[in-house]
Ligand SMILES: Cc1cc2nc3c(=O)[nH]c(=O)nc-3n(C[C@H](O)[C@H](O)[C@H](O)COP(=O)(O)OP(=O)(O)OC[C@H]3O[C@@H](n4cnc5c(N)ncnc54)[C@H](O)[C@@H]3O)c2cc1C
Ligand SMILES: Cc1cc2nc3c(=O)[nH]c(=O)nc-3n(C[C@H](O)[C@H](O)[C@H](O)COP(=O)(O)OP(=O)(O)OC[C@H]3O[C@@H](n4cnc5c(N)ncnc54)[C@H](O)[C@@H]3O)c2cc1C
């Protein structure tokens with residue numbers, strides 16, 4: 222496999238710039254040429270949105286990044302994002318035929334290359350005289366908005382925060398997902414005529430009923446941003462915060478550039494990050510860049526960590542320590558945190574998810590001294606909109622939808638983390654697109670009915 | 676879309692009023708709610724309570740205590756605020772309960788106003804106990820007329836009764852049956868109000884000013900320490916809480932979390 226260039230670990234821990242520097246043209250072409258162009262490509266079914274993978278790779282091999290990007294955008298409106306954050310090792314690359322030789326095509330990085338190097342603009346169909354409100358500007362909302370706008374629908378995206386992008390903006394740090402990329406993907410929507418209204422919390426600034434009265438359909442892509450806590454003693458101490466708060470202060474508010482920006486962020490001597498997913502890796506690596514010594518504490522082993530392999534590798538290169546088989550039991554300190562006590566765990570039998578369940582090792586506890594604890598153990602659905610509306614809820618406070626992604630309220634659709642609980646960017650995009658198709662079908666149906674009456 | 680300032684008034688040496696055009700927020704505002712605003716691109720998001728509103732505008736009353744509030748105090752009509760999000764938080768629980776005593780210290784007077792109006796309109800007898808250091812710091816006395824009976828407490832005795840709001844509250848409690856107390860102000864004040872009403876078992880609602888970032892329930896920074904050990908967010912579950920189950924000492928510590936950085940910001 223031809224690998225991409227990255228920033229040197231010693232250098233990158235003192236900046237927030239993107240770690241992966243991408244392919245030079247020659248390397249991208251060389252990697253693309255390794256693709257066997259299978260007649261029955263096994264990679265494609267591995268992709269949740271079914272990108273024509275050999276198709277876009279063929280364009281890269283031919284030195285045509287514009288063509289490659291056009292192929293990508295047939296199925297994926299945010300390739301610059303997916304190329305960076307999708308868990309390719311569990312999806313397309315895992316399914317690639319060359320995986321048999323342990324050397325799959327580097328599909329993710331090629332996707333990123335095409336997205337960054339290629340030029341493309343969407344072709345827009347004539348207006349159909351219908352309008353749709355999209356709640357939330359994360360990957361689900363942006364994808365839904367793109368599809369509808371391309372098909373001539375007037376789309377307004379309503380976002381509670383002051384910048385669009387959802388997790389791509391407030392969660393995933395600059396060193397992995399530069400804001401400039403998010404801006405570019407958003408800009409392409411503006412060019413399609415999508416209107417963005419920031420600072421609108423649906424359920425408070427406008428109600429869902431008001432939206433239903435004003436628009437022909439509504440899509441809810443409000444995500445899953447409600448952070449979970451450990452529920453151990455000492456969690457209220459200063460120095461204990463959620464990864465969401467930590468990352469929001471850094472990404473959305475630019476706290477790492479305090480005092481140039483007004484929002485402060487604590488630079489700890491030693492930070493302990495609890496969790497083993499992408500969120501934990503992002504928090505740990507962000508803390509490292511603020512100058513902290515960082516330890517990630519996770520209750521299972523590395524093999525069970527849900528984070529992307531690349532993130533774990535990058536974290537290790539950056540000198541982040543891993544305390545595995547460690548479950549927090551108490552945060553200690555008087556008013557400020559001074560350490561975290563953990564229970565030593567061992568792997569027991571597999572649980573419902575198929576992963577081996579961690580079980581406590583009797584009598585083995587230990588303390589990690591630290592002055593900051595960042596909790597990254599998952600999140601639930603944003604409650605504000607969902608609590609106040611009549612849509613039926615599913616398990617864990619998610620929105621219940623049918624096969625067409627419609628909620629129990631006619632004309633109101635939902636997708637992404639708001640429906641799945643907590644998932645991935647690509648699954649959110651998948652939902653956004655499928656919901657958009659259903660919305661379009663509904664609008665056209667109603668449209669023809671109205672036309673017939675005339 | 677930005678949010679133009681249409682009126683500015685200096686209420687006293689340390690308190691500023693801004694009226695800001697924000698029709699959508701104004702149309703949905705209810706007593707007890709707040710907004711989160713960001714003045715400019717590099718600014719911080721800070722929460723401020725809705726002190727009043729009409730069809731088009733919202734009124735904010737604040738004290739310049741740090742970087743953002745000082746910058747805000749320098750703004751003039753014609754200028755505009757980059758981001759204002761709201762109305763946030765759950766509306767105050769307003770119903771007919773009998774006699775309601777609203778307690779506000781210093782700045783707390785302004786956020787009490789919508790509550791006084793709402794409780795009065797719901798058919799309650801409303802008493803406002805307002806505390807300030809000295810007479811010159813008092814404002815909006817006349818605005819409350821018609822909605823509430825005012826009990827003014829000054830620390831130096833220059834107006835009304837001499838003493839703290841807790842003294843005023845205790846006097847009202849001695850004189851009549853109080854069915855509910857609502858306190859808005861500095862945490863220390865709310866703590867002592869809650870202590871005073873606890874024995875008398877008067878339901879007491881306090882409005883918790885935690886440190887906030889997003890204001891929509893996504894960061895957990897505003898979590899309120901409760902003696903019940905449940906985790907509740909001031910922005911999404913509050914801002915009003917039962918004053919008798921707030922862990923005041925833990926809350927006071929949490930609000931000082933960014934003290935060092937705040938100082939750094941003020942010096943620059
Ligand atoms: C730190 C972090 C790292 C991650 N890393 C990866 C990764 O590497 N790979 C991967 O595939 N996935 C990753 N994920 C998960 C992924 O980001 C999410 O699954 C995805 O963003 C979900 O998209 P969404 O559109 O459903 O919601 P979100 O991206 O959460 O967007 C929802 C938006 O809706 C807004 N909103 C909420 N309520 C309202 C309302 N009432 N009115 C208006 N707006 C509202 C929110 O402010 C937000 O902007 C990560 C998540 C986090 C937090
Ligand atoms: C729901 C809510 C409603 C509020 N309503 C009002 C109001 O109507 N009028 C008013 O003057 N103030 C109000 N506050 C407090 C106001 O938000 C803070 O004074 C402001 O954030 C200070 O910001 P700064 O940059 O000017 O000062 P900083 O230098 O950041 O801080 C100065 C002081 O304010 C405290 N503080 C800092 N950030 C916050 C914060 N986010 N929330 C609470 N305290 C903070 C600090 O502990 C410090 O003591 C409210 C707070 C909340 C949570």
Ligand code: SF4
Pocket residue numbers: 255256257258259262263264265274275316317318319326328
């Ligand atoms: S399976 Fe691998 S080799 Fe075959 S088309 Fe897909 S990327 Fe190319």
Ligand code: FES
Pocket residue numbers: 886887888889890891892893894895896897898908909910911
């Ligand atoms: S301010 Fe972030 S959860 Fe309340």
